[in-house]
Amino acid sequence: MIVIVVVVLVVAQGDGDEGTTSAPSKTVTDTTPREKTQDPRGERADLVGFRLDDRSAAGITNVWVVWTIKNSSSEKSDYSWDWEAVDAGGTRLADGSQLEINVQPGQTARGEYPTTLKSAKGIKLNITSFNRTASY
Template sequence: MRRFSVVAAGAAVTLVGGLAVGGCVAENGGSAPAPDKGTASAEQQQAEEGGEEPQGGRSEAAGGERDDLVSFEIDDRSQAGFDNVWVTWTIRNRSSEKSDYTWDWEAVGPDGKRLYNSTEWVTDVQPGQTATGESPTTLKTPGVTINITEFNRSKSW
C-alpha cells in the first residue's frame, strides 16, 4: 500500500509539472515568407520603426535576428527521373556573440495547402561568420511557397 501512494504522489507531481510547463508555450500568430532578396521582412520593418530590442541585451546591426537568415530556398537537383530536392540556407551572425539558430518552416502549395513542415538547426556561429547548410526533402518545386513560421537566435555556450 505504501508503494502505491509513493507512485501516485510521483504521478501527481509529474502531471502538475507537465501542465505548468505546457501552459508556458507561446504560439506564433502566423508565418512569414522565407527571405526574399528584394523586400524587407516584417521584423526588419518593425525594427526600422523602433520595434523590439534583441534578446539577452546583445548588440547587433540594424534589423532583427530574423535578418540573420540571409537565404532559405528549395534547390531541385533532380535529374534522369530521380528526385533529388533539398532546402538550402545561409545564416550570417550579425550579433556580437557566438549564436545558435533554430527555425521552423512550412511549404505551402498553390492551393494554400501545407505540403511539408520541418525545423532546421545551426549551432556555434561566430560573430560576423556566415554558415551555409542543406537538408534533403521530398518537395516538388512548382508553385511551392516556403514560409518561416518561427525563428530564434540564442547565445551559444
C-alpha cells in the same frame, strides 16, 4: 538524435513568435555588414537565404531546403527555425525544423537538408518561427 529533436522543438518555441513570414526570395550577398537597427525583422535578418533547391537535373529525386545564416550579433549564436512549404491553394505539402549551431560573430554558415517534395514548382516556402540564442 531524440535529444536534438527535443532541444530544437523547445528552442523553436521559446520566442513566442507564431507569425508566418515568407522566406527570403533570393540569397543576399554577404559583402556588406547589416545593422540590426535598420532591419525590422531583427534576428530573422540573420537568415539571409532560405530556398528550395530542385536537384532533379543531377538525378536526385527529392527537393532540398538550402540556407545561409550570417551572424550579425556580437556573440556566438545558435539558430533554430521552423518552415513549411505550401502550394498555390495554401495546402501544406512539407514542413520541418532546422538548426545551425556555434555560428561565430560575423561568420556565415550554410546548410542543406532533403525534403519529401518531388518538385519545387509553384511551392511557397514560409518561415513559421525563428529563434537565435547564445551558444555555450
